Amino acid sequence: MLLLTAWFGTMLIDRASGKVLEFMPASKDAQEIAKRLLRITLGEILEEEKEMAEKAKSNGYQIEVCEPRLSNLGNYIDGKSPDLLELAEERGYTRLLLHASCLELARIKTRTALSGDKHIIQAVNAADELTKTANLLSERLHEWYGLHFPEFAEMAKEDEFVNLIANYGDRFSVASNSKLNLDPSRSVGGDISHADRDAIMAFAHSLLEIYSAKEKIEKYISERMEEIAPNLAKLAGPIIGARLIALTGGLERxxxxxxxxxxxxxxEKALFRHIREGESPPKYGVIFQHPLIHKSPYWQRGKIARALAGKIAIASKVDAHSGRYIGDELQEQLDKRIAEIAKKYPKEPKRLKIIEQPKVSYQKFGKGPKGKRREERKEKKKGLGKQKWFAKKGKGR
Structure with missing residues (x-):
């Protein structure tokens, strides 16, 4: 007996005659059929398959299956399953129903295929755009409020500047609540009307909302990174780790x-400048933002960046495929390596003076050896001409 499952039901077929001995139909709803097909593609064994196999074995039949996922229910045989399209139409399962079920299955797979790192990528991009927007609005606020109180606009820190303007507005109230020792009566700024003050305060409030939204998104990124990539978050930090995921397009990549x-x-831009124009190669990318790199002496940064990148590569592989937490172990190994670098290279290395040769353009005569010689002869003639001119001037005197 061959136990076979199709999109329209489960059946027992006599291999000798090809007749269907027992049939358990599936639902004729496209969504239910799609869910059933999804379970089959995920390798699950359906309840009706177990029931039919146990019933056939109790009657003394030997069960054979042609799908590896059903190998626990019977003997697996390597062969093609029979064509059952005509049987499906005989039992009322049309091709239109099959088409609708396949479309619904594609929708379900598309929904389930969306991983959490895609949300992290969008959150990182949103945080970057909020930062750009906040910088533009802050610059505009400084310029606008500088018409009224330029001394405060130049000396105040960003958070104090925006908060005081949003809450008080005019320079006398701002100066009385500020930590800076400023005399508003001696300000060179002009007076503003109530309408102007209200407009500036509303603009400052909008900037505060952008700052608040950015903080919430960064908090969300930190929390999601602890769930999706805890090892990467431990090694690189949640924000830098999320930025690495965004640059590559996903944790798997x-x-x-x-x-x-x-x-x-x-x-990438610095790397291609090095390839095209021969400039110095870059030693690090966004991982330079990591405190272990940018707080270390400049002659140790390249070596520390190499060590950190190696541990980040290991952490991302574990997060993508294993799911085990080894962040503390990797951090301990990284700290040990950084201590070795600091001990081995404690002093700034001596630099050799490199004398650069003057760059000569050979575009007019070509880039080959003939063009080079022509250009050199031309430069030599120019020099000889100047010497003759000065000699003539000397003789005339």
Missing amino acids: LATLPASAVQLLGA
Whole structure:
């Protein structure tokens, strides 16, 4: 007996005659059929398959299956399953129903395929856009409020500046609540009307809302990174780790990159300048924002960046495929390596003076050896001409 499951039901077929001995139909609703097909594609064994196999075995039949997922119910045989399209139409399962079920299955798979790192990518991009917007609005607020109280606009810190303007507005109230020792009566700024003050305060309130939204998104990124990539968040920090995921397009893609590529993520322009124009190669990309790198002496940064990128590559692979937490172990190994670098390179290395040769353009005569010689002869003639001119002037005197 062959136990076979199709999109329209489960059946027992006599292999010798090809007749269907027992049939358990599926629902004729497209959504239910799609859910059933999804379980089959995920490798699950359906309840009707278990029931039919147990019933056939109790009657003394030997069960054979042609799907690896059903190997626990019977002997697996490697062969093609029979064509059952005509049987489906005989039992009222039309091709239109099959088409609708496949479309619904595609919708379900699309919904379930969305991973959490996609939300992290969007959150990082949103935080970057909020930062740009906040910088533009802050610049405009400084310029606008500088018409009324320029001394405060130049000396105040950003958070104090925006908060005091949003809450008080005029310079006398702002100066009395500020930590700065400023005399508003001696300000060179002009007076403003109540309408102007209200407009500036409303603008400052909108800037505060943008700051608040950015803080909430950064908090969300930190929390989601602890869930999705805890090892990466431990090594690189949640914000830098999320930015690495955003630059590569996903955690799976980041896990495929070697440490050398992770080290230079975000420094693509500098890398291509090095390839095209021969400038110094970059040593790090966005991982430069990590305190272990940017707070260390400049001659140790490249080596620390290489060590950090190696641990980040390991952490991303574990987060993408294993799910185990080894962040503390990787951090301990990284700290040990950084201590070795600091001990081995405690002093600034001596730099050799490099004398650069003057760049000569050979575009007019070509870039080959003939063009180079022509250009050199032309420069030599110019020099000889100047010498003759000065000689003639000397003789005339």
